[in-house]
Amino acid sequence: MDEVKIIEIKKSVFADNEKDAEALRQELKDKRVYLLNLMSSPGSGKTTTLIRTINLLKDRLRIAVMEADIDSDVDAVKIKEATGIQSIQLHTGGMCHLDAEMTRQGLDNLDMTGTDLVILENVGNLVCPAEFDTGAVRNAMILSVPEGDDKPLKYPLMFSVCDLVLVNKIDVLPYFDFDLEKCRAHVLQRNPAAQVIPICAKTGEGVEAFADWLVAQVQAWQEQ
Amino acid sequence: MDEVKIIEIKKSVFADNEKDAEALRQELKDKRVYLLNLMSSPGSGKTTTLIRTINLLKDRLRIAVMEADIDSDVDAVKIKEATGIQSIQLHTGGMCHLDAEMTRQGLDNLDMTGTDLVILENVGNLVCPAEFDTGAVRNAMILSVPEGDDKPLKYPLMFSVCDLVLVNKIDVLPYFDFDLEKCRAHVLQRNPAAQVIPICAKTGEGVEAFADWLVAQVQAWQEQ
Numbered sequence: 001m002d003e004v005k006i007i008e009i010k011k012s013v014f015a016d017n018e019k020d021a022e023a024l025r026q027e028l029k030d031k032r033v034y035l036l037n038l039m040s041s042p043g044s045g046k047t048t049t050l051i052r053t054i055n056l057l058k059d060r061l062r063i064a065v066m067e068a069d070i071d072s073d074v075d076a077v078k079i080k081e082a083t084g085i086q087s088i089q090l091h092t093g094g095m096c097h098l099d100a101e102m103t104r105q106g107l108d109n110l111d112m113t114g115t116d117l118v119i120l121e122n123v124g125n126l127v128c129p130a131e132f133d134t135g136a137v138r139n140a141m142i143l144s145v146p147e148g149d150d151k152p153l154k155y156p157l158m159f160s161v162c163d164l165v166l167v168n169k170i171d172v173l174p175y176f177d178f179d180l181e182k183c184r185a186h187v188l189q190r191n192p193a194a195q196v197i198p199i200c201a202k203t204g205e206g207v208e209a210f211a212d213w214l215v216a217q218v219q220a221w222q223e224q
Numbered sequence: 225m226d227e228v229k230i231i232e233i234k235k236s237v238f239a240d241n242e243k244d245a246e247a248l249r250q251e252l253k254d255k256r257v258y259l260l261n262l263m264s265s266p267g268s269g270k271t272t273t274l275i276r277t278i279n280l281l282k283d284r285l286r287i288a289v290m291e292a293d294i295d296s297d298v299d300a301v302k303i304k305e306a307t308g309i310q311s312i313q314l315h316t317g318g319m320c321h322l323d324a325e326m327t328r329q330g331l332d333n334l335d336m337t338g339t340d341l342v343i344l345e346n347v348g349n350l351v352c353p354a355e356f357d358t359g360a361v362r363n364a365m366i367l368s369v370p371e372g373d374d375k376p377l378k379y380p381l382m383f384s385v386c387d388l389v390l391v392n393k394i395d396v397l398p399y400f401d402f403d404l405e406k407c408r409a410h411v412l413q414r415n416p417a418a419q420v421i422p423i424c425a426k427t428g429e430g431v432e433a434f435a436d437w438l439v440a441q442v443q444a445w446q447e448q
Contacts, residue, residue: 094381146396154293171399
């Protein structure tokens with residue numbers, strides 16, 4: 001099994017996270033690095049989605065991944081083994097989210113030379129991560145079909161701060177009461193500008209659309 | 225649609241939550257009321273499981289439910305419509321968990337005369353709710369098959385504090401990579417005393433075992 005670097009994240013000392021996040025975004029801009037903050041519930045398929053997407057994109061973009069988790073390094077190892085790209089594990093030591101300073105601690109442990117895109121897989125949680133700007137250029141989230149189409153009603157902030165919602169596990173739509181159009185309407189109620197892309201990370205269906213979104217985002221960021 | 229009482233929970237002022245939780249447990253003991261704290265990820269099927277279980281039990285136990293959520297009252301209304309029992313909604317106002325004082329604010333709004341069992345459906349989150357003793361007699365959690373059998377590795381505290389793990393949505397086992405025996409081993413690694421009961425809230429499979437567990441728990445508590 002591949003070994004990955006494990007970073008034990010320390011609690012932030014900065015009082016003003018918003019200001020810190022803005023500063024981090026500017027630093028990333030200067031380095032021409034696009035940071036995506038990817039959030040979801042536990043078990044919605046973040047890691048599988050990333051593996052599919054990275055394997056589609058790795059000849060077009062230079063990508064690195066930071067996997068945040070309370071414990072274990074299973075995700076970072078999986079990403080490294082399945083894609084070969086630079087992947088590190090951030091241990092939050094029980095903390096339920098990452099803020100900008102904690103994200104910076106991760107970035108400091110990445111070799112960003114020539115990197116176009118860093119994806120931060122945030123802690124699996126629909127509440128707390130939505131409250132903290134990580135300094136990412138954009139927030140995206142994955143909602144999986146088994147979780148139900150009512151989640152935007154119950155976790156309003158999460159869906160308000162995300163510009164992209166990937167609806168994953170569409171292969172099991174026949175087995176669950178999940179209405180894709182109702183889900184889309186609930187998402188747009190929280191954020192009228194949000195994009196919704198249905199995917200199945202297991203089979204690869206729809207993942208090309210997410211990959212294209214990422215390429216367009218990175219290009220726009222680097223050209224600004 | 226039935227109307228339910230919605231309680232806007234205020235932030236706790238008590239510094240020592242552990243002490244407060246012990247005091248609440250003693251008060252519940254004096255009133256012969258058993259409080260169960262039920263936790264899970266968003267969308268694991270807490271509400272559906274409760275409806276099934278309450279309908280099995282309502283002739284044997286007098287039950288009330290408190291549904292905690294960031295926003296919306298869909299769960300409390302669902303419970304009331306489907307079971308007819310006393311059901312109230314607790315709004316946490318963005319807070320990701322409940323502690324003992326917040327739980328007490330909910331209990332103060334319940335009519336507990338003659339009640340045997342109060343079930344608190346905590347905020348959907350595998351991180352923060354595990355950190356706060358609510359004053360409940362026992363903690364239970366639901367892990368659903370689509371979330372994956374590795375969750376006890378990633379959310380160690382949640383699985384350490386729960387005495388019962390319901391593995392829900394076993395009807396979709398054929399469509400997911402989920403090994404029930406591996407899951408059980410992971411749970412026991414975190415808490416060797418935990419019980420694991422596989423269920424399907426949608427079809428009712430296994431729910432009888434959960435109902436029996438509840439009856440035994442309540443009887444033991446009331447006889448102590």
